[in-house]
Amino acid sequence: MINLKVNGKSYNVDVDPSTPILWVLRDALELTGTKFGCGMAQCGACTVHLNGDAVRSCITPVARAAGQEIKTIEALSEDAIGKRLQKAWIEEDVPQCGYCQSGQLMAAAVLLKEKPNPTDNDIDLGMSGNICRCGTYQRVRKAIHRAAAMK
Amino acid sequence: MRNTTIKRLFGMKKTIYVVLVLGFVTAVAAPLNSSNKIIQPAKEFIAANENNSNPIVDKEKIQADRIREKESAEAFKEAYKVLMHPRCMNCHPSGDAPLQGDDSHIHTQNVTRGKDGKGMYAMKCSNCHQKENTAGLNMPPGNPNWHLPPANMKMVFQGKTPAQLAAQFKDRKLTGKTLQEMLHHVEEDKLVLGGWDPGEGRTKPPLSHAEFAAKFREWIEKGAVIPK
Numbered sequence: 517m518i519n520l521k522v523n524g525k526s527y528n529v530d531v532d533p534s535t536p537i538l539w540v541l542r543d544a545l546e547l548t549g550t551k552f553g554c555g556m557a558q559c560g561a562c563t564v565h566l567n568g569d570a571v572r573s574c575i576t577p578v579a580r581a582a583g584q585e586i587k588t589i590e591a592l593s594e595d596a597i598g599k600r601l602q603k604a605w606i607e608e609d610v611p612q613c614g615y616c617q618s619g620q621l622m623a624a625a626v627l628l629k630e631k632p633n634p635t636d637n638d639i640d641l642g643m644s645g646n647i648c649r650c651g652t653y654q655r656v657r658k659a660i661h662r663a664a665a666m667k
Numbered sequence: 668m669r670n671t672t673i674k675r676l677f678g679m680k681k682t683i684y685v686v687l688v689l690g691f692v693t694a695v696a697a698p699l700n701s702s703n704k705i706i707q708p709a710k711e712f713i714a715a716n717e718n719n720s721n722p723i724v725d726k727e728k729i730q731a732d733r734i735r736e737k738e739s740a741e742a743f744k745e746a747y748k749v750l751m752h753p754r755c756m757n758c759h760p761s762g763d764a765p766l767q768g769d770d771s772h773i774h775t776q777n778v779t780r781g782k783d784g785k786g787m788y789a790m791k792c793s794n795c796h797q798k799e800n801t802a803g804l805n806m807p808p809g810n811p812n813w814h815l816p817p818a819n820m821k822m823v824f825q826g827k828t829p830a831q832l833a834a835q836f837k838d839r840k841l842t843g844k845t846l847q848e849m850l851h852h853v854e855e856d857k858l859v860l861g862g863w864d865p866g867e868g869r870t871k872p873p874l875s876h877a878e879f880a881a882k883f884r885e886w887i888e889k890g891a892v893i894p895k
Contacts, residue, residue, distance in 0.1 A: 557795035557807050558775065570789035575801050623789035630788050642788030645776040645795075 518582045522547065523591035533579035537571070538562045540578045541588060549589040549618050553647075560646030563619040564588050570626040589618035597628045597663070604663035612650035620646045624660050633664050739889035745874065746882040747829045747894075752872040754862035758815050759824035765815055766825070769870055784817040800866035808866035810858050833886075833893040846887045854880045 517528045522545060529544050541547045541564070550573060553561030557572040564573045565587040566580070592598035601624055611617045620643070627634055627642035634642065639657050648656070749755060757766035763779045766772060781787035786794070797809040816822040820843045824832060835841050836849060844852065853859060863876045872879065886892070 556803070556805060557801075560789075563789065563794075569791055569794055571794045575795065575807065576797060580797065626789040638788070640777070641779055642790060645778070645790045 518578055520578070520581055520586060521584065522586045523588060523594075529578070531578060533582075534577045536574050537564065537566075537576045537578050537581055537586065538573035541573065541586075547588050547590055551615055551618060553616070553619070558647075559616070559619075560623060561616050561619040563622040563646065565622060565626070568626070568629070570623050587622075589621060592621055592625060597625050600663040600666045601625060601628070601659070604659040604666065608655050608659040608662060610652055610655040610659050612652055616646060616648045616650075617652075620648065620652075620656055624656070624663070627660065628664060634660060735889045736892045739886050739892035740894035742882045742885035742889065743833050743892070743894050744829055746879055746886060747832060749862075749872040749874050749879040749882075750824055750832060751827075752862075752870075754865050754869065754872050755859075756824045758858075759822050760815075761823050761825040763818075771825070780815040780818060780821075782818050784815040785813075800864065802867070804868045806866065808861065808869070810861045812858055814858070829894045833891070837891055837893070846891055850880075850884055850887055853883045 517530055518533065520527045520529060520540070522541065527545060529540055531540055531544060538550060538552060541550050542552070550564055551561040552574060553559035555574050557575045560572065562572055562574040563570045565571070565585075566576065567584050593602045598621075601621055605611070605617070605621065610620075623643055623646045627638065631638050631642070636657065639660055643653075643656065643660075646656075750759075753766070753769050753771050757768075757771055760766050760771075760773075762773070764777055765774045765780070767774045776790060778790050778792070779787055781791075786792045792813040792815075795807045796813040797807070798811045799809045801807050801809060820841070822835075822842065827835065837846065839845065842849060860876060863871055865871060874882070
């Protein structure tokens, strides 16, 4: 049994410790907002927060998260940065197909937490690990600036 | 100090000393001279010889020092083959992004070192690099302390000649480490050792870790000579 804290709730899951966090979230806890993209930490679609860092859940073994805090897209809007990002995303109408967007948002939240007023360069440095097949990058950039300006 | 003592003795027991010196010159120095033509006596050495002080000890020392220096430089050149191998150099890039692969291309996603060498924002090393290698081809290799040198001590290997790299290692302002501390990094650091357990599909450096560490140690112990 591995104890996980996901979005403030405690769960005991009976899985192999090497199982990627992603599959525990999606299959065991039915939190399907986090997406499977490449399965090798190349695309960022599976990004969740582990103790506040934007880990790629598709290759992070669940053992690493034992007793630690996981936050997923389902709970992102529970804090101020998440709320502002959600609002900005809606106002900029960022998503197209939407598949990468939960990963984009989870990454953007870490960026804003660590750099409340990011420059374009900061956005490049923080966000270029999240690939979007629809090419919504310009709108992602605008929405991050918008969220930063809200306060 | 030794010379002074010898001179004093010389004054006191001239005869015995002359006999001893002559005997020694015939027995040891003459064959040395004929068998080591490459090594020319230095000017000071010749002068000392003319002044009747004991030249033999100095000559042997000079010769030994030269051999030692040569061996030190040679050892560095061997270690350099490992230092410049992608498994080492990829984390010692000239820019702020690490390198990847045996062709040392810039890391995908343009990951950058950040202040502490552990990445930035949503792109920290450990967001993808786990404590251990992730199984499978092209999967992220892992280590509990995956990082680049920090921004204030970049320790660039990429593009450096053996002489430039050796000089950099000896400059504490650039390394933040004594040579002994650097030797410790080379011998013990788990991240350095990770170069020899690089994960599926990645080549290993041309020497074993033990051979590499021995060469690095030899370089330092024989004087940390900067190779030409």
